Amino acid sequence: MPHCTPEQLSLAALREPLPETDRAHLDGCAECRAEVASLRRGVDALAVPQLAAPGAAVLPPPSVWAGIAAATGVTTAPRPEALAAAAPPPPVAVPPAPAVDVPPAAAPERAPAAVVPLRTRRSRLLLAAAASLVVGVGIGAGAVALGTGDDDGLAVAAAALDPLAGSGASGQARVVERDDGSRALELTLDAAPLDEGYYEVWLLDEAVARLVPVGVVQGGGDTTLELPPGLDLGEYPVVDVSVEPLDGDPSHSGESVVRGVLES
Amino acid sequence: MTDLLERGGVRVRVGRVSSDGVPPLGGTPEPDDAEVGRRFAAGDEQALARAYERFAGQVHGMAVRAFGPGPDAEDVTQQVFVSAWTGRTGYRPEQGPLPAWLVGICRHKIADTWARRDRQRRATEAAVTEARSAANTTGPQVDTVVADRVLLLGELEQLGQPQRGIIELAFFEDLTHTQIAERTGLPLGTVKSHIRRTLERLRTRLEVDGAALHA
Ligand SMILES: [Zn+2]
Numbered sequence: 184m185p186h187c188t189p190e191q192l193s194l195a196a197l198r199e200p201l202p203e204t205d206r207a208h209l210d211g212c213a214e215c216r217a218e219v220a221s222l223r224r225g226v227d228a229l230a231v232p233q234l235a236a237p238g239a240a241v242l243p244p245p246s247v248w249a250g251i252a253a254a255t256g257v258t259t260a261p262r263p264e265a266l267a268a269a270a271p272p273p274p275v276a277v278p279p280a281p282a283v284d285v286p287p288a289a290a291p292e293r294a295p296a297a298v299v300p301l302r303t304r305r306s307r308l309l310l311a312a313a314a315s316l317v318v319g320v321g322i323g324a325g326a327v328a329l330g331t332g333d334d335d336g337l338a339v340a341a342a343a344l345d346p347l348a349g350s351g352a353s354g355q356a357r358v359v360e361r362d363d364g365s366r367a368l369e370l371t372l373d374a375a376p377l378d379e380g381y382y383e384v385w386l387l388d389e390a391v392a393r394l395v396p397v398g399v400v401q402g403g404g405d406t407t408l409e410l411p412p413g414l415d416l417g418e419y420p421v422v423d424v425s426v427e428p429l430d431g432d433p434s435h436s437g438e439s440v441v442r443g444v445l446e447s
Numbered sequence: 448m449t450d451l452l453e454r455g456g457v458r459v460r461v462g463r464v465s466s467d468g469v470p471p472l473g474g475t476p477e478p479d480d481a482e483v484g485r486r487f488a489a490g491d492e493q494a495l496a497r498a499y500e501r502f503a504g505q506v507h508g509m510a511v512r513a514f515g516p517g518p519d520a521e522d523v524t525q526q527v528f529v530s531a532w533t534g535r536t537g538y539r540p541e542q543g544p545l546p547a548w549l550v551g552i553c554r555h556k557i558a559d560t561w562a563r564r565d566r567q568r569r570a571t572e573a574a575v576t577e578a579r580s581a582a583n584t585t586g587p588q589v590d591t592v593v594a595d596r597v598l599l600l601g602e603l604e605q606l607g608q609p610q611r612g613i614i615e616l617a618f619f620e621d622l623t624h625t626q627i628a629e630r631t632g633l634p635l636g637t638v639k640s641h642i643r644r645t646l647e648r649l650r651t652r653l654e655v656d657g658a659a660l661h662a
Binding site for chain 2 (some may be wrong): 189193194196199221222223225226229232234235237241245248251252254255260262269270418437
């Protein structure tokens with residue numbers, strides 16, 4: 184067949200599925216593939232989750248308005264009650280997760296994580312990026328299985344971890360569930376070793392407003408971190424790795440190097 | 448992320464304040480968003496406060512999503528409103544609603560913050576290299592994607608409607624061209640050719656200025 188139309192190649196650059204004939208041609212045509220790649224650089228630069236349309240609202244602290252008023256010289260002020268009506272209260276860090284040696288038997292029967300099915304192009308891509316983790320997809324009793332069982336347990340969710348703020352770091356995470364119901368987060372982090380401080384792993388909610396610390400990892404290696412029993416991954420689906428200074432402050436430093444959304 | 452991918456409608460939530468509990472000032476009814484936008488562009492300080500009440504949560508939510516809660520996100524949110532106010536004559540109500548304009552500014556501020564961090568990283572690496580007096584002539588590399596983003600967000604600003612709206616739906620709302628056609632009411636062929644022209648334009652911008660920037 185002749186080359187794909189320029190319009191079809193643009194859709195391919197946006198990662199839209201193409202009709203079968205175009206797909207077949209693209210597979211065999213270096214010229215068309217090069218065109219897609221050249222158009223995709225712009226797509227990949229801008230179509231990132233951090234620049235996507237606004238998600239959940241987060242109420243900024245009062246100091247933000249104070250700074251705006253100082254910089255602009257305006258003498259008006261937002262009404263606190265009107266602000267609160269339009270956005271939820273500021274992020275509240277949840278208490279540290281319980282110690283891992285809490286007897287799992289004490290945990291109530293957990294509801295399966297409420298996992299959102301994959302529907303969109305980009306979510307599929309996220310999964311494709313984590314393809315090495317995904318062996319097969321099957322629907323079990325209440326849980327969506329992401330892999331075949333092995334000695335480490337059944338993979339129930341996975342995430343490709345994308346760099347934040349040009350950190351250059353990347354990684355992959357998956358959650359495995361063992362026969363006894365315990366779960367662990369298996370993390371591969373490709374990040375530069377730190378001279379000072381350490382990498383800490385967090386699970387965040389989608390609004391990036393609440394977070395649970397999961398543990399400390401090294402860049403450039405695999406780590407398995409136990410997850411607290413009863414933690415609802417549907418509520419905390421975002422895996423985040425931050426750089427933490429050795430300052431004794433247990434809260435998130437705000438400096439994240441990778442982030443990804445667990446998908447089942 | 449799934450949340451924002453799956454919600455329909457125009458995504459910039461207009462944080463409409465219910466009238467109960469929030470007494471209107473001086474007995475006048477609350478202005479609607481379009482009115483706030485017009486007054487904002489005209490320099491009415493009250494409109495800045497109203498815009499903050501309604502949209503600061505959306506803007507700060509984006510900043511927190513990019514940087515986590517903390518000073519970086521707060522700086523971005525503050526800069527968005529300060530820049531919007533000082534540049535208010537650049538707001539064209541006929542080009543789109545005020546919250547969409549604020550969100551566009553927020554994307555710039557996020558990309559600028561990434562670029563600033565990248566410059567700091569390179570400055571630090573350069574200092575380290577120098578301190579070690581390594582015979583490294585190349586120096587720390589610019590993060591290409593970080594630089595591309597700043598460049599391309601500027602290029603998006605130059606697009607007129609409907610091109611800009613179409614590509615934003617594709618990039619930032621993850622809609623397919625079919626969904627964009629449904630959303631905008633434009634013919635499929637029109638949507639596809641606008642997408643094509645915009646992607647070519649972005650590619651050209653990268654070829655012309657991206658290369659120089661990365662040299
Ligand atoms: Zn071809």
